[in-house]
Amino acid sequence: MDHLWAPWRMEYIQREKDDSQGCVFCIKAEDIENDRNNLVLYRDDDIYVVMNLYPYTNGHLLICSNQHTDTMNDFTQTTLTKVMELAKQIMGILDNTMSPDGFNFGANLGKAAGAGIAEHIHFHVVPRWKGDTNFMPVIGQSKVIMDGLFETYDNLKPQFDNIK
Numbered sequence: 001m002d003h004l005w006a007p008w009r010m011e012y013i014q015r016e017k018d019d020s021q022g023c024v025f026c027i028k029a030e031d032i033e034n035d036r037n038n039l040v041l042y043r044d045d046d047i048y049v050v051m052n053l054y055p056y057t058n059g060h061l062l063i064c065s066n067q068h069t070d071t072m073n074d075f076t077q078t079t080l081t082k083v084m085e086l087a088k089q090i091m092g093i094l095d096n097t098m099s100p101d102g103f104n105f106g107a108n109l110g111k112a113a114g115a116g117i118a119e120h121i122h123f124h125v126v127p128r129w130k131g132d133t134n135f136m137p138v139i140g141q142s143k144v145i146m147d148g149l150f151e152t153y154d155n156l157k158p159q160f161d162n163i164k
Contacts, residue, residue: 025050025120029066039153041160046079047086049160051149056126058152059098061090063123070119072109083123086163090125093159100127 021027028038028050035043039051041061052060063083067074075083091103104126108115 023120025064026068042163047082059094059127061125068120089163094127098127101130102128
């Protein structure tokens with residue numbers, strides 16, 4: 001059995017949660033004037049794409065609904081269709097800009113399933129490369145991310161501006 005070990009995420013898991021401002025995904029959905037600061041790459045009336053602040057790998061993106069819900073039953077068929085179509089487009093963009101060897105795609109629904117923000121469903125698109133896990137996380141308890149968040153944002157944003 002292989003084990004996925006991500007000690008660099010402990011910062012996220014163990015940090016003090018501050019919910020006084022409200023849901024982070026709802027805040028980003030409403031703050032349409034600060035997309036670069038919020039790392040929002042794309043938005044429409046129902047969904048948006050944001051970079052993960054605590055990525056597993058470079059280019060780890062989240063597809064978020066503008067609707068605050070913790071259950072898929074609240075999504076319309078239109079929203080579900082948009083999520084799938086956008087995931088397909090995101091993978092094409094990441095293929096063109098980052099050349100990954102594969103992707104992880106999905107959602108963690110509920111705390112028991114590993115959702116860090118269980119109250120607002122979001123979908124992960126994680127580009128993967130052969131050998132992208134190496135000795136650094138195991139020996140050095142460090143993850144090597146090859147590019148800064150804003151550098152990656154600036155590289156990806158022009159591609160997302162072309163989504164219709």
